[in-house]
Amino acid sequence: MSLKIFNTMSGKKEDFVPQKENHVGMYVCGVTVYDYCHVGHARAAIVFDTLYRYLKYIGNEVNFIRNFTDIDDKIINRANEEGVEWQEINRKYIEAFHEDMGKLNIASPTVEPKATDHIPEMLEMIQSLVDQEKAYESQGDVFYSIKTFKDYGCLSGKNIEDLKSGARVEVNEVKQDPLDFALWKKSKPGEPSWESPWGPGRPGWHIECSAMSKRYLGDTFDIHGGGKDLVFPHHENEIAQSCGCTGKQPVRYWVHNGFVNIDKEKMSKSLGNFFTLRDIYKKYHPEVLRLFLISSQYRSPIDFSEKNLEDATKVMSRFYEGLAGANEKLKKMDINSISELDEKVKGHPLTKSFEAAMNDDLNTAVVMAHLNEGLRHLNSASINEEFAITAQAWINSAKVLGLFASSPEKFEEELFAIKSKNLNIDVEKIEKLIADRNTARKSKNWSEADRCRDELTAIGVLITDTPHGTEWKIK
């Protein structure tokens, strides 16, 4: 059984076979750094982070490239609005990206190239296209001539005639054909610019990904990923550029993640219905967000709501409590005495079903079902070798999904910090009530004990009597 992945190009799940055995080249479109990331960005990052982790898990060496678009109209506008240099905007939001995504336990790609560090590679490609008469200069801009590429539309399933008859194709007299797109844009006075054979300007959006993927992964590489919204025109144009240049299809598997919706509607900047990660972290733990985002298969739309995050919080807490319990039991036994532990973990049914689900186009929703069942087994298991193997299989699977980045104690603390900030928690008062209750309990004054607990419940505190004493947390 091996990995199958849905290829947008064919519209089917295909067996994933890398070009070079056990080596995978993967390029994922990153973000344009002019603002803070929202949940949609997080989903894309998590999906491909999960794919990255899984590819490694099944024995591949992965060369993973994720770019930053650091020159574009929106960046220039933002810089003008704030009265700072455009580089300052980039610096600020790249740093924010790393901070916000880091909290989601997104692993670092092999390389995170920036567009502006690769202008020469882009100019080289543009020149090649111009030389082959697949691109033309017009008033300082350079456009790709769509009619020179007969397969245009192959990825998105569009045909040129349909696009032309569509109402939203812009009319532009500098283009030979309305569908032609910019490879190089002449700069206006005062804008950042680079020298080129066609005068000072800056790259069009699409060329950077073609140039950088070629630079780091070669003319043809295995996986190119991004959000569904990039299929057209971005990735379609990349194909046109790369094929035009090298005569080869650049990508073997096109992988696209579905959107995050708000009330069934796509979360997007232009609709203004987006939540930044920073805002969400004020109310919910980042790992909870990750769990929520992998609880659906990556191609399905996923509806973002507070209710869903609250559900995810419960699940994540249960997972960490399960982990704490498992760790405690594991401590009581000598794991090293188990012969061939790794082999037994690999052959465990939980590992097998994890792999089967992941192999089926990364069906993380099914993995969650298996993890829940695994947890139920662990919670009721007695301490023995079988338990240790199951526990190990369970933890390993969760980690490939990027979960359990923290420890149960730390997670609990962080959750507490988030909740208490939103609730105005008075720890002294709580501890006093718990002490009073325990005093009452000792003298079997149950009504007084219950009164204390009712008061705690009223302020949102949940208490649990354990052999080690009374524990409490915020509901």
Added chain:
RNA sequence: GGCACCGUCGCCAAGUGGUAAGGCCGAGGUCUGCAAAAUCUCUAUCGGCGGUUCGAGUCCGCCCGGUGCCUCCA
């Protein structure tokens, strides 16, 4: 208008044509002074109507409802 996609329990969410995973919520049992946590048990015939088939949530057609792309967008 063109091209795609989606509609499964109150909510979230899986489901190679062979008889509906899992989670949240809810009900009941065990545990507990009572709770909580844990654990056990219970809770859907798949938007509608036709068709293909021995058999359909799963294929085909039509209808209803919703979304996306066609413009920057993860």
